[in-house]
Amino acid sequence: MSDQYSKGLEGVVADETSICNVEGDVGRLSYRGYPIEELVTLSFTRVMWLVLFGELPTNAQETSLENFLKINGAVATNELDTLNSLPRDLHSMRMLQSMIPLLDTKPVGPKELPFDNDEGYNGLAVVAKIPTLLAAFYRLQNNDAIPAYNGSKAYLDNFLSMFLGQDANPEHVRYLEQLQILQLEHSFNAGTFTCRVTASTLAPVESALSSAVGALYGKLHGGADEAALNEAIKVGSPEKAKAYVQDLLANKGRLMGMGHREYKKLDPRAAILKSMAECLCKGTEYENVFLTLKEIEKEFNAEMQKKGKEVWANLEFYKGPVNLAIGIPAPYFTAGFAMSRSVGWLAHFLESRVDNRIMRPSALYVGPAIRSL
Numbered sequence: 001m002s003d004q005y006s007k008g009l010e011g012v013v014a015d016e017t018s019i020c021n022v023e024g025d026v027g028r029l030s031y032r033g034y035p036i037e038e039l040v041t042l043s044f045t046r047v048m049w050l051v052l053f054g055e056l057p058t059n060a061q062e063t064s065l066e067n068f069l070k071i072n073g074a075v076a077t078n079e080l081d082t083l084n085s086l087p088r089d090l091h092s093m094r095m096l097q098s099m100i101p102l103l104d105t106k107p108v109g110p111k112e113l114p115f116d117n118d119e120g121y122n123g124l125a126v127v128a129k130i131p132t133l134l135a136a137f138y139r140l141q142n143n144d145a146i147p148a149y150n151g152s153k154a155y156l157d158n159f160l161s162m163f164l165g166q167d168a169n170p171e172h173v174r175y176l177e178q179l180q181i182l183q184l185e186h187s188f189n190a191g192t193f194t195c196r197v198t199a200s201t202l203a204p205v206e207s208a209l210s211s212a213v214g215a216l217y218g219k220l221h222g223g224a225d226e227a228a229l230n231e232a233i234k235v236g237s238p239e240k241a242k243a244y245v246q247d248l249l250a251n252k253g254r255l256m257g258m259g260h261r262e263y264k265k266l267d268p269r270a271a272i273l274k275s276m277a278e279c280l281c282k283g284t285e286y287e288n289v290f291l292t293l294k295e296i297e298k299e300f301n302a303e304m305q306k307k308g309k310e311v312w313a314n315l316e317f318y319k320g321p322v323n324l325a326i327g328i329p330a331p332y333f334t335a336g337f338a339m340s341r342s343v344g345w346l347a348h349f350l351e352s353r354v355d356n357r358i359m360r361p362s363a364l365y366v367g368p369a370i371r372s373l
């Protein structure tokens with residue numbers, strides 16, 4: 001550890017924000033001052049409005065946001081042709097990062113939202129189209145027809161219905177709404193910071209959102225959701241959890257879905273997801289993977305306690321069984337995360353535009369001294 005720089009920017013305050021507060025020392029998360037435990041009782045579009053515009057919407061305002069998403073969520077034929085030309089085995093996150101800058105983001109329909117400029121509408125057009133892109137690519141990967149876009153369905157209902165190729169179970173849509181609220185925003189994490197760095201160069205909103213998708217894909221960040229589930233499947237059963245954790249730690253391995261730069265207590269999103277996963281998986285084929293994760297967590301916590309380390313479950317740990325139970329497979333966990341987080345990224349993009357300064361840190365040079373050829 002150098003006293004001349006902060007590796008990984010740990011503890012560096014890079015700017016100010018009024019969007020979200022992560023109070024890691026007490027394990028609290030709030031968007032615009034409202035705790036996450038209360039926000040999950042609201043609709044996704046209410047929380048989306050709150051994060052984008054700072055206050056909870058009136059019913060009429062929420063309807064105008066819903067209408068914008070419905071009208072702008074359809075993906076044009078030429079965009080679907082591009083999607084169709086991609087290799088079928090491409091990961092959904094690489095597809096998403098590639099497709100976002102190629103989208104037509106000119107807003108369609110009335111412009112009734114309180115954005116200060118067109119970039120807000122362009123960014124929200126991306127948010128509107130992401131569910132359609134994910135569902136269409138998933139269906140293509142399964143050799144199915146691209147699903148019809150239903151402009152009368154609500155945002156997440158339409159996503160899940162298109163994704164599954166049939167009308168989604170309303171109870172599952174509600175679970176998805178809660179999952180998406182939990183994933184929507186988290187201050188200056190790596191993906192959001194990437195978005196703000198790109199935004200700071202005055203690059204367009206589509207480029208900022210696309211770069212954030214790239215950062216989220218890594219398994220130290222959003223990609224940990226898929227990795228955590230795959231690990232639990234490999235472990236196979238709760239009885240094998242203890243040996244697995246001990247072996248992993250003995251080999252200096254990292255348990256995916258555990259640990260967080262900011263939280264020194266349990267991530268409040270993990271606590272909510274754990275009880276969602278328990279309810280959803282009870283008596284289903286996913287119960288075993290949930291119970292295996294639960295046992296892995298117990299063993300890991302015990303080991304960390306012995307070492308005196310504050311490493312707890314994060315957002316990613318219990319996301320797998322929730323996603324699986326509502327019909328979303330592992331290769332789409334992180335893309336589903338990006339679908340929701342794109343709202344937080346857009347809020348940060350717009351906030352950073354108010355008083356922009358290019359992000360340009362310095363580096364401690366440790367290469368050779370000046371020399372001649």
Ligand code: ACO
Nearest residue numbers: 219220221222224253254255256257258259260261311314
């Ligand atoms: N498994 C085992 N040990 C861990 C873990 C883990 N998942 N996470 C942290 N530790 C230990 C480290 O070994 C280290 O121990 P040491 O001080 O004895 O060397 C200590 O805890 C601190 O770890 P750092 O790597 O310094 O923590 P950092 O803040 O740099 O990293 C990170 C945070 C990347 C999230 C880390 O905890 C990790 O790799 N977790 C697994 C991946 C993961 O779940 N990522 C998702 C995070 S949530 C999100 O991004 C949406």
